[in-house]
Amino acid sequence: MLSWPYAHLLINHFPVVLSVTALAVAILALLLGRRGLWLTAMGALTAAGAFVYPVFYTGGAADHALGDPWYIHPGTIEAHDSAATITLFVILIVGVFAAYSWRRSLKRPADLIPGWMRAGVVVGSLAAVVTVTYTAYLGGKIIHEAPVLEMKQPPAGLPAGIAAAPAKD
Numbered sequence: 001m002l003s004w005p006y007a008h009l010l011i012n013h014f015p016v017v018l019s020v021t022a023l024a025v026a027i028l029a030l031l032l033g034r035r036g037l038w039l040t041a042m043g044a045l046t047a048a049g050a051f052v053y054p055v056f057y058t059g060g061a062a063d064h065a066l067g068d069p070w071y072i073h074p075g076t077i078e079a080h081d082s083a084a085t086i087t088l089f090v091i092l093i094v095g096v097f098a099a100y101s102w103r104r105s106l107k108r109p110a111d112l113i114p115g116w117m118r119a120g121v122v123v124g125s126l127a128a129v130v131t132v133t134y135t136a137y138l139g140g141k142i143i144h145e146a147p148v149l150e151m152k153q154p155p156a157g158l159p160a161g162i163a164a165a166p167a168k169d
Contacts, residue, residue: 004061012055015091016136018048019128022098026122035105038113041121042102048128049095056088071148073141080138087131094124 022044029037063077101117148155154162 004065008058008062014051015048016132018044019132023125023129026125042098045094045098048091052091071146076142083135083138087135090131091128094128
């Protein structure tokens with residue numbers, strides 16, 4: 001069954017991967033000066049901008065669906081949500097800029113990509129990577145630092161199949 005937390009986990013990596021890819025390709029474009037690399041970086045940032053709102057929306061819905069469960073450290077989801085809000089706006093702005101730059105560059109194939117546009121792609125992809133990386137780091141803390149994972153034995157009263165039986169020597 002598709003739940004909001006599951007939907008969020010299915011799509012939350014797209015802005016991360018697309019932003020990191022855009023930065024890597026933009027650095028290559030700076031080094032090699034190839035027009036196709038600039039267009040690829042713009043396309044990746046545009047796609048990141050298209051995915052960031054659905055990721056943000058499913059994250060909010062997942063938070064409401066979970067309702068502060070006992071196994072998540074208090075405040076972890078709220079910290080992730082605050083970072084996600086900043087990331088949403090950064091990647092939306094960068095995505096709109098990249099979409100404009102991409103479209104303009106495709107309409108003028110004979111022209112060089114202007115310096116302000118190239119600078120915007122590099123700075124925008126760097127801003128996207130910084131914000132999305134921090135948000136992803138805080139998202140990982142939701143589960144990876146859950147107090148229940150630090151316990152030596154599962155809590156008493158869990159239904160069968162939730163906790164594995166201790167290994168026999």
